[in-house]
Amino acid sequence: MTKRLNLDIEKKRAGVLVPVFAVRHAEDLGVGDTEGLRQFVQWAAGVGFSVVQILPINETSQDNSPYNAISSMALEPLTMDCRPGKIPGLSRETHGEIVARHPVGELRSGSVDYPRVRKLKHELMRAGFAQREHLSRTKKETFVKFQKAHEDWLTHYSWFRAVMEREGNELWDQWPEPIRSVKNLETWIAGIDEAERDAFLEETYYWQYVQWIVWSQWGALRDEAAGLGVAIMGDMPFGVSYYSSDVFAEPELFDLTWSGGAPPETMFKDDLFTQKWGQNWGIPLYRWDQHAATNFKWWRRRLRGVRSHAHICRIDHVLGFYRIYSFPWRPQFNGDFLNLSHEEAAACCNGKLPGFHPNSDDNPEHAAANCAAGERYLRVLLEAAEDCVLVGEDLGQVPDYVRPNLRSMGIAGFKIPMWESGYDGRVARGEDYPRESVATYATHDHPPLRQIWDDAASGDHGATQNTVRLLDFVHRLDLDRRPFTGEVHHALLEGLCTSNSWLVVFMITDLFGSKERFNVPGAVSGANWSTRIPLATADFAADAVITQITSALEPWLRSTGRTSET
Numbered sequence: 163m164t165k166r167l168n169l170d171i172e173k174k175r176a177g178v179l180v181p182v183f184a185v186r187h188a189e190d191l192g193v194g195d196t197e198g199l200r201q202f203v204q205w206a207a208g209v210g211f212s213v214v215q216i217l218p219i220n221e222t223s224q225d226n227s228p229y230n231a232i233s234s235m236a237l238e239p240l241t242m243d244c245r246p247g248k249i250p251g252l253s254r255e256t257h258g259e260i261v262a263r264h265p266v267g268e269l270r271s272g273s274v275d276y277p278r279v280r281k282l283k284h285e286l287m288r289a290g291f292a293q294r295e296h297l298s299r300t301k302k303e304t305f306v307k308f309q310k311a312h313e314d315w316l317t318h319y320s321w322f323r324a325v326m327e328r329e330g331n332e333l334w335d336q337w338p339e340p341i342r343s344v345k346n347l348e349t350w351i352a353g354i355d356e357a358e359r360d361a362f363l364e365e366t367y368y369w370q371y372v373q374w375i376v377w378s379q380w381g382a383l384r385d386e387a388a389g390l391g392v393a394i395m396g397d398m399p400f401g402v403s404y405y406s407s408d409v410f411a412e413p414e415l416f417d418l419t420w421s422g423g424a425p426p427e428t429m430f431k432d433d434l435f436t437q438k439w440g441q442n443w444g445i446p447l448y449r450w451d452q453h454a455a456t457n458f459k460w461w462r463r464r465l466r467g468v469r470s471h472a473h474i475c476r477i478d479h480v481l482g483f484y485r486i487y488s489f490p491w492r493p494q495f496n497g498d499f500l501n502l503s504h505e506e507a508a509a510c511c512n513g514k515l516p517g518f519h520p521n522s523d524d525n526p527e528h529a530a531a532n533c534a535a536g537e538r539y540l541r542v543l544l545e546a547a548e549d550c551v552l553v554g555e556d557l558g559q560v561p562d563y564v565r566p567n568l569r570s571m572g573i574a575g576f577k578i579p580m581w582e583s584g585y586d587g588r589v590a591r592g593e594d595y596p597r598e599s600v601a602t603y604a605t606h607d608h609p610p611l612r613q614i615w616d617d618a619a620s621g622d623h624g625a626t627q628n629t630v631r632l633l634d635f636v637h638r639l640d641l642d643r644r645p646f647t648g649e650v651h652h653a654l655l656e657g658l659c660t661s662n663s664w665l666v667v668f669m670i671t672d673l674f675g676s677k678e679r680f681n682v683p684g685a686v687s688g689a690n691w692s693t694r695i696p697l698a699t700a701d702f703a704a705d706a707v708i709t710q711i712t713s714a715l716e717p718w719l720r721s722t723g724r725t726s727e728t
Contacts, residue, residue, distance in 0.1 A: 165385075166388070166549070167388050167391070167393050167473055169393060169473065169474065169551045171572070171574070171598060171664045172597070174663075174664060174665070174723045174724045175212045175213050175664065175726075176659060176667075176668075176719050176724040177206075177211050177213025177214060177393075177395065177665060177666070177667045177668075178206055178211050178213075178214060178215070178668050178673055179215040179216075179602070179605075179606070179667050179668065180199075180202060180214065180215070180216065180670040180695070181194070181217045181228070181680055181691070182194045182195070182198070182216050182219055182238075183240075183241075183274050183691065183692070183694065184670070184680065184694045184695050185199055185201075185202050185694075185695060185699060186198060186694055186697065186698040186699065187201050187698050188700065189245050190270065191261070191266060191270070191279060191282055192266070192269030192270055192275060192278070192279040192282070193240050193241075193274045193276075193279045194241070194694070195240070195241050195242060195243045195244070196243045196379040196380060196382075197243040197248075198699065199216070199383060200383055200386060200387075201698075201700060202214065202699045203386070203390060203392050203394075204390065205699050205702060206392060207390040207391060207392050209712045209715055209716070210715055210719045210724075210725050210726050211392065211719075211726060212391055212393060212724075212725075212726035213392065213395055213474065213667065214392055214393075214394055214395065215397075215476065215667055216394065216395065216396060216397065216472075217229075217397050217680075218478075219238050219241055219380070219396070219471065220232075220233055220234060220235070220236060220237060220238060221233050221236040221237060221239065222238055223332055223405060224331075224332070226274075226276050226692070227681075227690070227691055228397070228399075229399050229478065230443075230444075231399075231402065231403060231406065232322075232332050232403060232406050232407060233315075233319050233322075233406055233407045233408065234402050234406065234408050234460075234464050234467065235312070235315045235316075235463065235464065235467045236315075236319050236369075236407070237373065237376045237377060237380060237471070238376070239283065239284070239372050239373075240279060240280060241376060241379075241380070242287070242372075242375060242376045242379060243379055244257075244286045244287075245257075246258075248375075248379070249286055249287060249289075249290035249375060250294070250297055250301050251289075251290035251291065251293035251297055252286060252289050252290035252293065253293070256289050257286060257289075260282070260285050260289060261286075264278070264281075265278070266282075269282070272694070273688075273693055273694055274691075274692040275692075276692070287368075287371075287375075290371075291367075291368050291371045294371060304374075304378075305371065305374050308370075308378075312377075315407075315411075316370055316373065317366075318407060318410070318411035319369070319373075319407045319411070320366035320369040320370050320373075321344070321347055321351075322334070322411065323365075323366070323407070324362055325337060325341050325347070327365060329341075334405060334409075334410045335405075343410070343413070344410065344411050351363075377470060377471075380471035381471065383471070384470070384472065384473065387473075388473065391726050393472075393473035393474050393551075394471065394472045394474070395472060395473070395474040395475070395476055395667075396468045396472025396475050396476065397475075397476045397478055398464065398465075398468050398475050398477050398478065399478040400477065400478055400479040400480065400481075400482035400483065400486070401422050401445030401446070401479075401482065402445060402446075403444070404418065404444050404446050408460070414449065414452050415448065415449055415452050415453060415460055416446040416448060416449060417446055417447040417448065417449050419490075420447045420488040420489065420490060421442055421443065421445065421446070421488060421489045421490075421491065421492055421493060422443055422444075422447055422482065422486045422487070422488050422489075423440055423441040423443045423486075423487050423488065424440050424443070424479070424487050424559075425440045425487045425516075425518075425558070425559050426438060426439060426440045427440065427441070427558070433683060434500060435496050435499075435500050436683065438500065439489070439496070439499065439500075439516060440487055441683065442489045442491075442493045442496055442516075443493070444492055444493040447486065447519060450535070450539070458546075461542055461543060462545075465546035465547050465550070466546070468547075468550060469547065469549075469550045473549075473550060474550065474551045474553060475550050475552050475553070476553050476554075477543070477552060477554045477555060478555050479555060479558075480540070480554030480556050480564075480573075480575075481556060481558060481559075481561075481564060483535070483539045483540055484532045484533060484535065484536030484563075484564060485518045485519060485520065485522070485523070485536075485561075486518065486519055487517065487518055487519075488516065488517065488518070488519045489516045490511040490514035490515070491511060498510075520532075529561060529562075532561070532563075533561075533563040533564075536564070536567065537567055540552075540554075540568075540573065541571065544571060544573075552573050553573060553600055554568050554573045554574070554576075555575075555576050555605070556568060556575040556576055557576055557581075557605070568598070569596060569598045572598065573598070574598040574599050574663075574664055574665070575598070575600070576600050576602065576605075577590075577592075577595050577599045577600065577601045577661070577663060578604070578605075578608075579592065579601065579603065579631070579632060579658070580603075580628045580632050580635070588634065589631045589632075589635045590635075591635070592635060592657070592660055592662060593660065593662050594662065595661050595662045596663075597662055597663065597664050598664065599663040599664065599665075600666070600667060601661045601663035601665070601666045601667070602658075603632070603654070603658065603672050604669050604672060605669070606669070606680045607681055607682075607683050609677075610669060610671040610678070610679070611632075611646070611654060611672045611675070612646045612651075612671075612675050612676060612677045613677045614628050614629060614632075615629055615646035615650070616646070619645065629642070630642055632654060633650075633653075635657060636654055636656070636657025636658075636660075638650075638657070641653060646675065648710070651675045651711075652711075652714055654672075655668065655673070655711070655714075655718065656718045659718045659719060659722040659724060660722055666724070673711065674695075674707070675707070675711070676696075678693045679693065680693055
């Protein structure tokens with residue numbers, strides 16, 4: 163029987179954030195996978211952590227961003243453990259022959275080389291699929307059960323995926339007209355000759371086979387983590403990609419005339435567009451009336467997907483449920499608008515300009531309407547979540563009503579100390595944080611602590627201010643102007659543990675005191691979403707710096723009541 167975790171908010175917890183692609187183990191194929199995360203969870207439990215936070219694991223597009231998935235339900239095949247015996251139908255001999263044809267040593271060193279890793283892993287998966295008729299009766303029955311249980315999304319996803327392979331991209335609005343929508347595709351499938359239809363359906367079965375394996379592996383990992391007393395915190399982005407199977411299959415649920423994003427933000431100093439106009443994520447808006455007409459079936463299904471691999475669900479950009487900043491142009495046209503005035507931009511968009519939808523919070527009536535709408539939608543998610551705990555990433559320009567409303571529903575929000583101010587304008591004290599909160603120094607989008615200190619040392623005024631605020635937060639202003647020494651590092655780690663928050667989370671780079679970045683918002687770079695931890699998890703114990711940090715953690719977690727319970 164699967165162990166049920168007690169995630170009551172009265173029991174304080176500590177966790178560590180690590181992207182799945184970043185973890186290493188001796189037999190991986192150049193990207194983190196379920197086996198790598200399994201070993202990481204074991205290590206985390208041994209250290210005393212009771213939560214491992216990951217980024218979204220839905221299947222990504224060619225930009226490899228976890229926040230630009232091509233399906234809200236399909237899991238990323240690259241996270242599959244492809245070791246011998248892990249892909250049904252694939253013999254050890256065939257596995258060895260395929261792997262020998264690839265530069266595995268190169269792939270295992272450095273960052274993720276997505277094209278080459280994807281090619282290798284899908285060769286292995288397709289070899290297993292080709293031998294599926296030789297699977298045991300039990301395996302075959304399990305596959306059929308998976309297909310039936312997930313028919314409400316799996317069929318159209320596999321059609322979408324098969325056409326992607328046929329056309330060489332996911333840009334469904336550029337596909338030939340006969341296959342540009344589910345309705346047209348159905349007619350096309352019925353009209354092609356038998357040989358072509360059989361080949362197409364064979365391809366759809368391949369993608370269903372892949373999802374069966376990867377869902378099975380993640381379900382087993384979820385259960386094993388619970389047995390160790392560790393909760394997996396998954397991540398559900400507010401939006402879905404314009405070029406997703408969801409939009410392709412159910413376009414009536416989405417408003418494709420606007421692109422969701424975030425308002426202008428000066429902290430992203432390397433991105434002039436974000437500073438001026440905001441972040442244009444390109445996600446379509448939701449037609450909430452259409453979702454309501456189906457009793458929010460799509461959302462309930464989406465929560466079911468998160469529950470399959472996680473015990474806690476972080477809702478990225480929970481503010482979007484209340485209102486979302488939107489653009490009247492798609493992201494590919496951002497460059498055209500960068501140097502335009504607001505008047506010039508409006509002239510190009512029939513008088514429309516970026517702003518909040520459905521309403522801004524410019525008057526009490528609009529604010530009340532936004533609050534009521536957000537609560538309505540989030541209560542649907544709470545119902546669908548069942549025993550999966552919801553937390554909301556409520557960072558950015560946060561309306562006054564959001565955090566009280568989230569707390570009234572028992573949804574913990576986020577606290578990043580250098581951004582939290584008390585009534586006197588000084589940094590807010592961790593002991594004053596509400597219990598319904600998650601405290602962390604950084605998310606995947608932010609520079610790690612060590613980088614902030616280095617930027618301050620080079621004269622960056624903003625970074626200098628942030629170092630002072632962080633040291634004030636941990637009551638160690640005596641360390642001001644110090645380099646990022648072990649004393650500074652340990653003071654920051656220990657200080658976060660003393661907050662009143664239900665959960666404190668250390669990004670793995672902050673925990674180890676390194677400067678690697680997982681993502682630089684607004685930057686188009688192969689470095690995004692590809693950085694890996696330098697060491698395999700099994701080698702952590704032999705590293706002097708990591709050992710020193712983990713040895714110090716145990717008394718900090720124990721003294722602040724955050725020790726794990728197996």
